[in-house]
Amino acid sequence: DTGVSQNPRHKITKRGQNVTFRCDPISEHNRLYWYRQTLGQGPEFLTYFQNEAQLEKSRLLSDRFSAERPKGSFSTLEIQRTEQGDSAMYLCASSFHRVGRTGELFFGEGSRLTVL
């Protein structure tokens, strides 16, 4: 297991199109997180899963965004009807959560979205 894997690494799309990103976490990790990062900013939390359950969604996640983790392993993040403001780096991270402590997050290399 070489770490968190994200695909595709870069996606260029036209406004109004749908895009989907995939994240494969470290296999023994039970938590999976999606963050978004824009230039000059730190990662902004979008949502996270514990196993297959989506525990929290940020207010940043509009109705056009949906995330799934159907079998508690890989996750997908879909953005419908993309807008230019969706252009960003989408980061996936995983961790092994124990009671009382999240533990460090291990990040993938990110999927960069460019909406024209």
Next chain:
Amino acid sequence: DQQVKQNSPSLSVQEGRISILNCDYTNSMFDYFLWYKKYPAEGPTFLISISSIKDKNEDGRFTVFLNKSAKHLSLHIVPSQPGDSAVYFCAAENQGGKLIFGQGTELSVKP
């Protein structure tokens, strides 16, 4: 509202000198703090962490200091090396177990 703030977008230091990166937070419920390092075209990687029950944690050249009364933490790198040049993010863990990140500080270590 920015709960974790890094007010210095950039820092430049000479090789061999100390680098000090600062971070302030507003939520007193945060109880665990981490520093991440990010190189271009890569995801952030974990560097060092500290629990709120401690005021210092050291790992090799890296030391993190926590001042709870001031809601302030800092990362010291000594001696700084050119390979340390990267963007550094501080992060705080909230009760729900997610991390809130600061805006980042870009460190440049000049030979």
